[in-house]
Structures are given as structure tokens and as C-alpha cells.
Amino acid sequence: MTLLSVTGVSRRFGDVTALDDVSLDIVQGEFFALLGPSGCGKTTLLRVLAGFERPDTGTVTLDGADLLALPAHRRPVNLMFQSYALFPHMTVEKNIAYGLHREGLPKDEIRARVAGVLATIGLPGAAKRRPNQLSGGQRQRVALARAIVKRPRLLLLDEPLSALDKKVRAEMQLELKRLQHEVGITFVVVTHDQEEAMSLADRIAVFSEGRVEQVDAPVSLYRRPRTRFVADFVGANNLFDGVLRDGGVEVPGVGSGPLPCEPPGDLPAGSPVVLSVRPENVRFDDEGPLAGTVMDTSFFGGVSRVAVEVGGLTRPVELTVPGTAPADPGKPVRLSWNPDRAILIGPA
Structure with missing residues (x-):
């Protein structure tokens, strides 16, 4: 009531x-x-x-x-x-x-x-x-x-x-x-x-x-944040500004192909969108669509936070891994995530 x-x-x-x-x-x-x-x-x-x-x-x-x-x-x-x-x-x-x-x-x-x-x-x-x-x-x-x-x-x-x-x-x-x-x-x-x-x-x-x-x-x-502000303000997040394509989200300046996401139910291809991926949903993957270099690692007891510099992005991509980080600063890595863990927010 x-x-x-x-x-x-x-x-x-x-x-x-x-x-x-x-x-x-x-x-x-x-x-x-x-x-x-x-x-x-x-x-x-x-x-x-x-x-x-x-x-x-x-x-x-x-x-x-x-x-x-x-x-x-x-x-x-x-x-x-x-x-x-x-x-x-x-x-x-x-x-x-x-x-x-x-x-x-x-x-x-x-x-x-x-x-x-x-x-x-x-x-x-x-x-x-x-x-x-x-x-x-x-x-x-x-x-x-x-x-x-x-x-x-x-x-x-x-x-x-x-x-x-x-x-x-x-x-x-x-x-x-x-x-x-x-x-x-x-x-x-x-x-x-x-x-x-x-x-x-x-x-x-x-x-x-x-x-x-x-x-x-x-x-x-x-x-399920509904706006860019909420996605950025509530908890740590990786936000990618791009354009929705049939295979995912195309991010200008990142020449690795569309970033994975679930097919949207109400947004047409060509729509400007923000792709939101929480650090705990990003993983190291030798076949991943994002290529970058480890910038920094921070240990917080049970987990580590890793920052990865990716060419074409103004902010590093962050991921959280259990225990100590498996990669040292300066190491080249590739990143991915499950499409169902990426949230589309549109229009950007």
C-alpha cells in the first residue's frame, strides 16, 4: 500500500x-x-x-x-x-x-x-x-x-x-x-x-x-541500469559508446569488430547506444574481441582489480578476477564477456 x-x-x-x-x-x-x-x-x-x-x-x-x-x-x-x-x-x-x-x-x-x-x-x-x-x-x-x-x-x-x-x-x-x-x-x-x-x-x-x-x-x-548516468554512478562499470549493428555494438576507433551483446528487442540497427559491462563480467580470453595492455593491478584480499588499456578507448577497461591477478602490468591481453552480461542503454 x-x-x-x-x-x-x-x-x-x-x-x-x-x-x-x-x-x-x-x-x-x-x-x-x-x-x-x-x-x-x-x-x-x-x-x-x-x-x-x-x-x-x-x-x-x-x-x-x-x-x-x-x-x-x-x-x-x-x-x-x-x-x-x-x-x-x-x-x-x-x-x-x-x-x-x-x-x-x-x-x-x-x-x-x-x-x-x-x-x-x-x-x-x-x-x-x-x-x-x-x-x-x-x-x-x-x-x-x-x-x-x-x-x-x-x-x-x-x-x-x-x-x-x-x-x-x-x-x-x-x-x-x-x-x-x-x-x-x-x-x-x-x-x-x-x-x-x-x-x-x-x-x-x-x-x-x-x-x-x-x-x-x-x-x-x-x-539493469536504464540510463548512462545510473550505469556510471551505481558501482564500477565499463561503458562503450557505439552504434548498434547486427553482430553487436560497433565502437568508433576500436577496430576489433562489433562488441558482443544480446540482440535488442526494441532498438533498430544503426541506433546510437551505450554498452555497459560490469568488471566482474569481463574475463581474459585469448580469442576475445578487445586487445589491450595491462596498465595496473590492485589486490583487495579475495579479488584483484585489473585495468587494461585498449587502443581507441579514452578509459581503461576494468575487470575483477578472484585472488591475485594472472597478468602483470605491460602484458598484452585480450578480453571478452558473455553477450547476456552486456547491457544495452539507448539512445546514447
Whole structure:
């Protein structure tokens, strides 16, 4: 069931268009990510949902009711800030209870809710501590507890893990997902971190220059990008600009014949296209259509990333191989891939 519906929302700041006719539907209980580079409009949309910005055009409904008609403090929406914004002079329990006191709830109910949410985030013994006595991950949990204790219909998270180091961030990604399922609140998270979005979200909306490029589940987004921007932004990729021919994609300047791909169902021969091949789908092949020279190899524990310079291409072709690289820099190699692992994006 659709909980939040954003239809035709635009927001301009002078000559800058932050949001350009954005439409999205978010389902009840979903973990939804807004992903894109800095300045793409994702945080502006979050501020519109929270009530801190007013769109120039468009509508936003929550459960069918006009969300834009409500002031920020009356919306059944809570926002967890990137900086956590905890009160340093208050204890953990008072930080969490602050919003409930402002609502005038009975003290017994406040105590019960705070105790319950502290147990949920795994910090039942931290009630009397102050924020400066907590680790970064613990402060993040307290900020999340303060956001969910009011039981909003929709929780907005603005780059919630950006202040954490890599190891703690990975742990908190799992924690966020667990908490979201446990409390049953719809989460909308803003991030520029692809791995974070892919690991957390049920669906992702990829933004570019104020517009939504694609909305999809993480696996579909990775395997079937619909635009060049999505193919280039989400994960590592090899992109070949060319023209569709009967035998594959002909790339100007690469005189090795058409590059392999599955026959398209809706694109005629002669169409300009982008051929997308993920590094893990490229392999060394003595009979392969691409000839090049190994430029560099990088070892990442279980796998190695190899960069191959191919004449006629402005960017090296990347491939991922298990273990250590079988070829040293300077060695001539040939490359290929299975046609069904190459994605056609058209027109270019």
C-alpha cells in the first residue's frame, strides 16, 4: 500500500533548479533511499517532506492526505539530522524523551516509551550518560531512538552514517535495517554512498541534477541500469559508446569488430547506444574481441582489480578476477564477456 506519494514536485532557488518535476511513490514499511551526488536535489526533497521547504509546484500526500498543508511540527514525520543534534547537557534518556515532554504525554508513558526504545537500540544501561560519554555509533543509536520514540509514520534520515568510520558504519547499516523491521516505520534515507544505499534499501531512487533517473530494487538497479548516468554512478562499470549493428555494438576507433551483446528487442540497427559491462563480467580470453595492455593491478584480499588499456578507448577497461591477478602490468591481453552480461542503454 502506498504511504507517501510525491507528484510533479519542483523547487527552484533563483536560477538553480533543485527539483525538476519529481514523482515518487513510497510503500508502507519500506526502506527507501534517495541516492545521488552532492547537489542533485535529494536533500531538498527531504526538506520538502519534513516541512522545511515549500515546493514551487507539485503535491505530496501521506495516506492520501495533503502533507504540504501541515506545518512541520504537526506532520507525522520525523527527521534524524546528519549531525545527530543531541543536547550535550542532557542525559541519554532526557534527549530521547524531549519530544514526548513537548507533546505533554503522561510521565509514566514517557518512561515506558524511553525504556522500550533504549532496549530496542541495545543501550538499556546508558540512560544516565551524556552524549560526550558515548561512542559515535552509540550517539547515532540515541539520535535514532529520539526519532522513533515519537512513533512517526515516516522517518527521514539525512546521511545518517556519514560521521562514522568504515567499520562502525558497516555495523550500523545492519543495525538500522534490523531496527527498521522491528519498529515497522517507513524509512527514507538520503545518501551519496552507493554501498550504503544498496545494503540498506528495499528500493532506491537515483537522482541527477534535480531529476529522478531510475527507481528500482538494488539488484535490478545494478544489473539493469536504464540510463548512462545510473550505469556510471551505481558501482564500477565499463561503458562503450557505439552504434548498434547486427553482430553487436560497433565502437568508433576500436577496430576489433562489433562488441558482443544480446540482440535488442526494441532498438533498430544503426541506433546510437551505450554498452555497459560490469568488471566482474569481463574475463581474459585469448580469442576475445578487445586487445589491450595491462596498465595496473590492485589486490583487495579475495579479488584483484585489473585495468587494461585498449587502443581507441579514452578509459581503461576494468575487470575483477578472484585472488591475485594472472597478468602483470605491460602484458598484452585480450578480453571478452558473455553477450547476456552486456547491457544495452539507448539512445546514447
